[in-house]
Amino acid sequence: xxxxxxxxxxxxxxxxxxxxxxxxxxxxxxxxxxxxxxxxxxxxxxxxxxxxxxxxxxxxxxxxxxxxxxxxxxxxxxxxxxxxxxxxxxxxxxxxxxxxxxxxxxxxxxxxxxxxxxxxxxxxxxxxxxxxxxxxxxxxxxxxxxxx
Amino acid sequence: xxxxxxxxxxxxxxxxxxxxxxxxxxxxxxxxxxxxxxxxxxxxxxxxxxxxxxxxxxxxxxxxxxxxxxxxxxxxxxxxxxxxxxxxxxxxxxxxxxxxxxxxxxxxxxxxxxxxxxxxxxxxxxxxxxxxxxxxxxxxxxxxxxxx
DNA sequence: CTGAATTATATCGCATACGATTTAATTTTG
DNA sequence: CAAAATTAAATCGTATGCGATATAATTCAG
Numbered sequence: 618x619x620x621x622x623x624x625x626x627x628x629x630x631x632x633x634x635x636x637x638x639x640x641x642x643x644x645x646x647x648x649x650x651x652x653x654x655x656x657x658x659x660x661x662x663x664x665x666x667x668x669x670x671x672x673x674x675x676x677x678x679x680x681x682x683x684x685x686x687x688x689x690x691x692x693x694x695x696x697x698x699x700x701x702x703x704x705x706x707x708x709x710x711x712x713x714x715x716x717x718x719x720x721x722x723x724x725x726x727x728x729x730x731x732x733x734x735x736x737x738x739x740x741x742x743x744x745x746x747x748x749x750x751x752x753x754x755x756x757x758x759x760x761x762x763x764x765x
Numbered sequence: 766x767x768x769x770x771x772x773x774x775x776x777x778x779x780x781x782x783x784x785x786x787x788x789x790x791x792x793x794x795x796x797x798x799x800x801x802x803x804x805x806x807x808x809x810x811x812x813x814x815x816x817x818x819x820x821x822x823x824x825x826x827x828x829x830x831x832x833x834x835x836x837x838x839x840x841x842x843x844x845x846x847x848x849x850x851x852x853x854x855x856x857x858x859x860x861x862x863x864x865x866x867x868x869x870x871x872x873x874x875x876x877x878x879x880x881x882x883x884x885x886x887x888x889x890x891x892x893x894x895x896x897x898x899x900x901x902x903x904x905x906x907x908x909x910x911x912x913x
Numbered sequence: 914c915t916g917a918a919t920t921a922t923a924t925c926g927c928a929t930a931c932g933a934t935t936t937a938a939t940t941t942t943g
Numbered sequence: 944c945a946a947a948a949t950t951a952a953a954t955c956g957t958a959t960g961c962g963a964t965a966t967a968a969t970t971c972a973g
Contacts, residue, residue: 622873624880627812627828631894632790632883634901636805637830639787640960641908642780647961657784658929664775675951680775682785685952687930694928711938711951725770732772735780740907741900746779749900752893753782759888760789788930795932804958823921833922835960842958859921859968 642739649734653724659695660731662688666701666717667725673706674713682757700724790887797882801872807843808879810836814849814865815873821854822861830905848872 627633643657650660665672665680672680678688692715695701700721706712741749775781791805798808813820813828820828826836840863843849848869854860889897 621877622815625812625873625876626816627809630809630812630880631887631889631898632794633809633812634898634905635783635790636787636809638901638904639784640830641905642783644961646780656928661775661778661781661784664773664778664781667770668774673951682788683929684931686932686954689953691929709939709951713952725773728773729769732778739779739904741779741904745900745903748896750779750782752889752897753786755893756786756887756889757782757789792931806959821921831959832961834924834962837923839959857921857969861922 645735645738646731649731652730653727654698655724658683658687658691660728662691662695663700663721663724663728666715666721667728671714671716674715677715695721793883793886794879797879800878801875802846803872806831806835806839808876810839810843811848811869811872811876814863814869815876819862819864822863825863843869 623629646657646660650657653660655663661681662677665677674685674688674692678685681688692701692703696703699718701715702718704714704716706714771777794805794808798805801808803811809829810825813825822833822836822840826833829836840849840851844851847866849863850866852862852864854862
């Protein structure tokens with residue numbers, strides 16, 4: 618059984634369940650986010666804005682661990698939905714500042730239903746959830762360190 | 766600090782780091798998989814085939830937790846690269862059977878370098894990796910149960 | 914045994930994700 | 944202070960991921 622191909626068996630991968638769970642999560646969010654007319658990625662952008670009011674595009678990309686060429690079309694979409702608006706930093710015209718519109722701000726209260734809806738669809742104990750959270754952030758932090 | 770919006774703060778989400786780590790993983794695999802002319806998703810398809818020799822398309826989708834409309838273009842791509850071939854089950858012509866070509870089979874040995882290359886890029890202890898693995902599969906299993 | 918329901922793929926459209934390249938604004942340097 | 948280097952976005956091309964719909968093969972029901 619312990620043949621030389623053990624390391625490339627799907628069941629022995631750590632990365633595969635990470636990938637599969639991530640896809641699963643997005644699927645579970647969909648019906649809840651449809652109520653807000655948001656996709657999952659659009660939702661995490663909005664979460665940043667509900668917290669920060671204003672955010673620079675580059676910082677937003679770093680916060681979400683996404684490249685600017687992923688975020689750019691997203692912002693365009695959210696703008697066309699009337700949830701956000703863009704402006705330029707007058708000190709440095711290269712910097713785009715994203716902020717909420719009134720409509721986007723209003724969505725914040727409606728969004729409170731989403732975490733409740735998700736929690737009951739993910740059956741983890743508090744301990745498991747906390748353990749998972751810590752390990753995942755450790756991985757993200759390690760990665761950020763390497764990026765220097 | 767404990768305002769009513771705590772639950773929609775990005776930092777309080779469990780799903781966001783899952784999503785971000787999954788993207789990170791795919792990025793880390795890329796340079797290694799470029800050597801095999803495979804993307805990450807194509808790689809996990811090949812892993813199933815290196816293990817099974819032959820696999821039915823529907824079963825493949827279930828194994829990878831992907832929908833058939835994601836897997837179908839992937840298989841087309843792998844076929845055009847000459848790594849796999851498709852045939853129909855003579856008992857039930859609706860069933861597509863995927864199998865490796867000689868070229869696809871040969872790639873298996875080259876693929877052994879990939880797990881080594883990844884391991885050193887993910888700094889988790891054996892215990893953390895095992896804990897993570899178990900929690901993730903618990904989530905996938907729970908999800909599969911609900912699907913009934 | 915034939916029309917209806919079921920099942921396995923295929924196709925279409927939309928929304929990411931990212932590497933590579935380009936463009937525009939700012940900073941650095943000689 | 945003007946050319947070069949740097950930086951922030953925008954654009955392009957390729958590869959997913961999935962809901963919805965269509966198609967083809969099989970099974971089921973009367």
